[in-house]
Amino acid sequence: MRLPAWLAQHLAALRALLALTLVLGVAYPLLMLAIARIPGLSGHADGSLLDRDGKVVGSALIGQSFVDDQGNPLKQYFQSRPSAAGDGYDPTSTSASNLGPENVKLLNLVCERSKAVGELEHVDGSRPYCTPGGTGAVLAVYPDRAVSVNELCPAAPFIQQYQGKPVVCAKDGEDYGDGVQTPIRGDAPANPVVPADAVTASGSGLDPHISPAYAALQVPRIAAARGLSEADVRKLVAEHTDGRALGFLGEPGVNVVELNLALDRR
Template identity: 60%
Template sequence: MRIPSWISQHGAAVRAVLVFTVITGLLYPAVILGIAQLPGLSDKAGGSIVEANGQPVGSSLIGQSFLDAQGNPVKKYFQSRPSATYEFEYNTDGTAASNLGPESIEGNEALLTTVCARSKAVGELEGVDGARPYCTKGGVGAVLRVFYSEGLKGKVQRAVSVNELCPATPFLAAHEGVTVECAQPGGDYAGGVLVPVRGDAAESPAVPADAVTASGSGLDPHISVAYAKLQAPRVARERGLPLDRVLKLVGAHTTARFLGFMGEPAVSVLELNLALDRE
């Protein structure tokens, strides 16, 4: 008796599913698991866990915050760079970038205002000038909505500091002869031209870029050497250690460029803080 073609076709499909289930669902994972247990690979496969006094305290691949219960920086520790992961900083369930770009400059949640606020806070913590170009002294984006007599050109009729809500005093008293207003909560200023104001801050701010911006994954465990050196005097002062000793520890926990030419030298924050605790 001849088997109908549709049964043969379905039988072949079932056999293919079973074969590939065994290969990709059992054999391949087993082989990869076996390779992961080889010397030199097992630590990385296990999450690159860092231990202190026999207890796991973190991973060398994932950053973490060094904050107190109120969310303030613990001054005796080096601080990590900001994280864009949702709900909690360095939440591995929400690894992602903020998706905000250089044109996000208007509003309290804009990238520019976030960067300005962080720079101001870091400057206050480290005792340096936290000023940055296109930031107000109050730590928001220095951005105006300018209304012209002819739409996109002509005489300025009105100027609004859109990142400073009333009753705040605008960072700029006047723009092209017109008094600058603070923004009314809920006000619609879309009809004006968006004008960022550079201000008189230095081209190279005292606060490094990685101190105010998150990494692409939101989980970067490293900071730049410049940011580490900025924090070193505070950490040395809080711990009663010589600054030279703290800087030597920074150097000891700095990794070189990958393959000698890719990327920039970086400092492992967790491992540096653990070394300080051992001191």
């Protein structure tokens, strides 16, 4: 007996559904699970977890903040780059700040962070377009005056005059958006001592790496805090420095999480 066309089509669709369910819903996941259990791959499949004294303390793929309860850097640890993911390195809130390079808020963050890193590492934390106080050197210029928008009264502005106009401090609550926003270059070195990755977040907010330059900047502090020689600390840094992907993509990076664990083990 020949089935009606509509019933034959439904049965064919049902057979296809069952076959695809078995292949893609059962066989394929089981195959991937088996591959993930191959020695040498299982650690990556499980999240590249890191442990200390048998306790999982993180992942080699996700950065961490090494600060105390007040947010102050722990001097015995290498510091990670800033993170815009939640309260910092939150895998559930991975994100960037989405602030453009000319955004005043981003400039203030960069200036504040650079000054803080300079004080922590005892180096020059000045940057172009930053005031000595660690804020963005930005003026709102008007026909008769200029306002240092990031320096609230009664603070003294970082410069006294701009193009013959007096520079005054900003009054709390005032909006200076109608002035011509003008960043001021200042006399900071073109190549700051504090590297860019020390003051800016990664695109994901989770990157566990810092540049070798930022790691090198922290070596004297780490050595002094832990009673180690700088040569020993530099050797550990070299051991935890990853090269360029495929030998030519990207830049070398130092995995801060793995490096700090190595310091603790030592």
